[in-house]
Amino acid sequence: MFEKLSRPRLRIEKAPAPPWQRALIPILALLITFLLTSGLILWGRANPFEAYYYFLVEPLSSRISALEVLVKATPLILTGVSVSFAFAAGYYNIGAEGQLYAGAIAAAWLGVALRGVPPALAILLMIFGGFAAGMLWALVPALLKVKLAVDEVVTTLLLNSVMAFIVSALLNGPWRDPKSGWPQSPEILLNTHFPKLVPRSRLHLGFVVAIIAALLLWFIVSRTSIGLKMRAVGLGKQAARFAGVSVSRTMLLAALVSGGIAGIAGVSEVAGIQFHLIGELSPGYGYTGIIIATLGALQAIGVAAAGLFFGLISTGAQTVSRALGVPVYLGDVTQAAMLLVTLAMLLLQRYRIRRA
Amino acid sequence: MRGITKRFGPVVANDRVDFxxxxxxxxALLGENGAGKTTLMRILYxxxxxxxxxxxxxxxxxxIASPKDAIGLGIGMVTQHFALVPPLTVAENVVLGYTDGFRVDPARVRAQVQEAAARFGLEIAAGALVSHLSVGERQRVEILxxxxxxxxxxxxxEPTAVLIPQEVDTLFATLRRLCADGLSVVFISHKLKEVMAISDRVTALRDGKLVGTVDTAQTAPAQLARMMVGRETFGVARQGERTPGEPVLQIERLGADDDRGLSMLKNVTLSIEAGEILSVAGVGGNGQRELAETLCGVRRPRAGRILVNGQDLTAARPHEFTAAGVGRIPEDRHAGAVGELTVAENLALEHLGEFTRGGVLNREAILSNAAALIAQFQIKARPTDRARTLSGGNLQKLLLARVLSRQPCVVIAPQPTRGLDIGATEYVRNELLAQxxxxxxxxxxxxxLDEILALSDRIAVIYEGEIVGVAPAREADVETLGLMMAGATREGARVREAV
Structure with missing residues (x-):
């Protein structure tokens, strides 16, 4: 008599993965991303393992470069929080970049205007001014969206270009530095500089502001009634409207807070790092914020973690380029690959592996 | 089909079914919603x-790995949601995906399709645009x-789900004729009357399992019902006559536009008294959705007035309707709850003010409110489950709980049992009677219509956005209602307008 040997087979089922399988997803995503990018590193005639050492470990091995990771993460966490706020309410704000510059313009102006104001008050005014400016820049697309149903993705995106021209006009016109003649605004006053958190580093108050913003995101979205309304609107607009939630008011609020936080990112860069407005203030922080919000699943912890990780990658990209002579753009490529791989991996959450 | 088993994750949709x-x-393939009828036939197709x-x-x-294989074997399927391209003509829809060669000659195709329609005895104009056809005609195109x-x-x-009674008769006549010519038909339904009327044999499924196959001639509706639900009786009915009360909801010459901005509701006047169920009967798409949405504050009326206990709620917002004591059960229950939010959050959403202190959510109050309503309304879910994980019946109970726990003086219930199985349907109907x-x-x-006849005190018929007649339920019969729903009595003999 022959009996078929029963062999344990693995089956993939369409059912939510258990937590331990879900925890593997970011690790898998990281591995796949590095597999994908090692081809490029080899092409650049460098050893991928060495490159990854410089990329991910080297920046953390010295105190000063570890702090630099936090410096780089500061604007990213802020824009990530900004975008998450809007996305949570189903408002697709692609305009964090422009709103960041709106905040930066306010900071550059206040930084010169607040002569003789005590530092603590001056800094507070800078932050509020940046928030207000970011809100103002976010106001028109938000109103167009809730009043006329104009697609906010298009309007917020296009306004980024408008803002780039405004900045350029300011810097080449009235605000051109009278001393050097460079297209940069006059340096802001000392009483408006963000204080350093650690002496002889670049780490400044902005990092604390970013962490507070992330905590605020968590508290408002998950613990307040306005947060529940935002989630209801974001996840089921019809049902929210039916339950008596004012969809337009909720969306407008989320859009404005989002713009305000992006504006603070601009203040933080001006008052913490550059001390004047320049055209290259942001290498696309507003857009990277979208990636960070998505990777962080719009959750405060996720956004902070993704922001820190991207801070590490962009610090590491400079280290690796110095050490091995590969282009700095490797950092950008890795960030983009990371996003695509993670999005693809998120699909895996819907499946689980079981013995048949 | 022998021993067919189909699993969706942990759910067994078909368990060793023979057919x-x-x-x-x-x-006829008979069974409640979710019994596995459609799954079995989707496997065949x-x-x-x-x-x-x-x-x-x-x-x-x-x-059979794809519908293409099934078509090759001479199997055709007409699903509940038609797969037609409305801007194309009947002929184009019929030949779509079934043309030979590269060139399509419109005149020849039309002639071929017209000839086929005549051969099969289906009354269709091959040149007509599908978008101009009624639902019954579209179904004929699908059959063709x-x-x-x-x-x-x-x-x-479920071919009759979208049809008015007269169209059902036409469909049945067509099927009988086609079968006389040798066509075999699988008729998926959960309506006993239709199954008795049209089928030669009946196979009943329950919970994915085969209950049995019987000759229709040797069975009775009661036996089929037992096979389908596992018990003899079902259905609820109104108990006794009511004593007239005060008019609570008054709708006066209400007008509203549809989503395209075209006038949909016209001059709707209705008055509902306390302790009364007034039903609006009609074929889908005749303004029912617009009426319900206007009475919920989701859609703005263009004309007329809405009064609740004398309070003018015309053009009020949803929360103002709620505050005035109007309980609104959403028509699309999936659009009535936020699927990604939890049961507890959904139950609190409409009255957030009661669950917050200084804008901060009181999570304990939200959870204990949910636990109480889950017990009271027999919802099979935990407070922290996401709403999207609930079955249709439980989701409807959740929405009922949210509305009815407030003891509203007016209950707006558009299509409250659509898509529910018999158990849940009975529950919802009993709740309405309790209200x-x-x-x-x-x-x-x-x-x-069965639901309307079982529950209502008075019946209004809506046709093309107008109320074409109101009558006490005990004077109404299916034939007259069907004619009115089809617009036959619109111009001439109106049923006496009561009240």
């Missing part, structure tokens, strides 16, 4: 693959599409 179809017979079991067509084991592809087996998934007993004014909007 056979003889040439020229109409074989190649839309799903069976995990186990085999399909045998004319003595040969068949491998299958027959044009040389189908010898035709699967009809009537409690003294609420209930507006029931339904396309199910």
């Amino acid at each position: 056979s179809l003889r040439p020229g017979e109409i074989h 190649g839309l799903y693959r069976a995990d186990e079991g085999q399909i045998i067509v004319e003595g040969q084991p068949a491998r 599409k299958a027959l044009y592809r040389n189908a010898r087996v035709l699967i009809l998934d 009537r007993e409690r003294g609420a004014a209930v507006l029931l909007i339904s396309e199910d």
Whole structure:
């Protein structure tokens, strides 16, 4: 008599993965991303393992470069929080970049205007001014969206270009530095500089502001009634409207807070790092914020973690380029690959592996 | 089909089901929602693959991996949601995906399709645009599409769900004629009356399992009902006559536009008293959705007034309707709850003010409120489950709980039992009757005439956005209602307008 040997087979089922399988997803995503990018590193005639050492470990091995990771993460966490706020309410704000510059313009102006104001008050005014400016820049697309149903993705995106021209006009016109003649605004006053958190580093108050913003995101979205309304609107607009939630008011609020936080990112860069407005203030922080919000699943912890990780990658990209002579753009490529791989991996959450 | 088993994750949709179809017979596949009828037929049509079991067509084991294979074997299927392209003509829809060569000659195609329609005795103009056709005509196009592809087996998934009574008669006549010519039909339904009227044999499924196959001539509705639900009786009915109360909801010459901005509701005047169920009967798409939405504050009226206990709520916002004591059960229950939020959050959403302190959510209050309502309304869920994980019946109970726990003086119930199985349907109907007993004014909007006749005190018929007649339920009969729903009495003999 022959009996078929029963062999344990693995089956993939369409059912939510258990937590331990879900925890593997970011690790898998990281591995796949590095597999994908090692081809490029080899092409650049460098050893991928060495490159990854410089990329991910080297920046953390010295105190000063570890702090630099936090410096780089500061604007990213802020824009990530900004975008998450809007996305949570189903408002697709692609305009964090422009709103960041709106905040930066306010900071550059206040930084010169607040002569003789005590530092603590001056800094507070800078932050509020940046928030207000970011809100103002976010106001028109938000109103167009809730009043006329104009697609906010298009309007917020296009306004980024408008803002780039405004900045350029300011810097080449009235605000051109009278001393050097460079297209940069006059340096802001000392009483408006963000204080350093650690002496002889670049780490400044902005990092604390970013962490507070992330905590605020968590508290408002998950613990307040306005947060529940935002989630209801974001996840089921019809049902929210039916339950008596004012969809337009909720969306407008989320859009404005989002713009305000992006504006603070601009203040933080001006008052913490550059001390004047320049055209290259942001290498696309507003857009990277979208990636960070998505990777962080719009959750405060996720956004902070993704922001820190991207801070590490962009610090590491400079280290690796110095050490091995590969282009700095490797950092950008890795960030983009990371996003695509993670999005693809998120699909895996819907499946689980079981013995048949 | 032998021993067909199909699993969706942990759910067994079909459990070793046998099913056979003889040439020229109409074989009804009977069962409640979720019994596995559609799944079984989707396997036959190649839309799903069976995990186990085999399909045998004319003595040969068949491998059906896609609808293309099924069509090749002479199997055609008409689903509940038609797969037609509305801006194309009937002829174009019929030949779509079934043309030979590169060139399509419109005149020749039209002639061929017209000839086929005549041959099968289906009354359709091949040149007409599908978008201009009624639902019944569209269904005929779907049937023609299958027959044009040389189908010898035709699967009809709940074909009467969208039809008015007269159209059902036409469909049945067509099917009988086609079967006399040798076509075999699988008729998926959960309506006993239709199954008794049209089928030669009946196979009943329950919870994915085969209950049995019987000859229709040797069975009775009660036996079929027992096979379908596992018990003899079902259905609820109104208890006794009511004593007239005060008018609670008054609608005066209400007008509203549809989503395209075209005038949909015209001059609707209705008055509902306390302790009364007034039903609005009609074929879907005649303004029911607009009426319900206007009465919920989701849609703005263009004309007329809405009064609740004398308070003018015309153009009020949803929360103002709620505050005035209007309980609104959403028509699309999936759009009535936020699927990604938890049961507890959904239950609190409408009255957030009661669950917050200084804008901060009181999570304990939200959870204990949910626990109480879950117990009271027998919802099979935990407070922290996401709403999207609930079955249709439990989701509807959740929405009922949110509304009815407030003891509203007016209940707006558009299509409250659509898509629910018998158990859940009975629950919802009993709840509506309980509201009537409690003294609420209930507006029931339904396309199910049995439901309307069982529950209502008075029946209004809506046709093309107008109320074409109101009559006490005890004077109404299906024939008259059907004629009114089809617009036949619109111009001439109006049923006496009561009240």
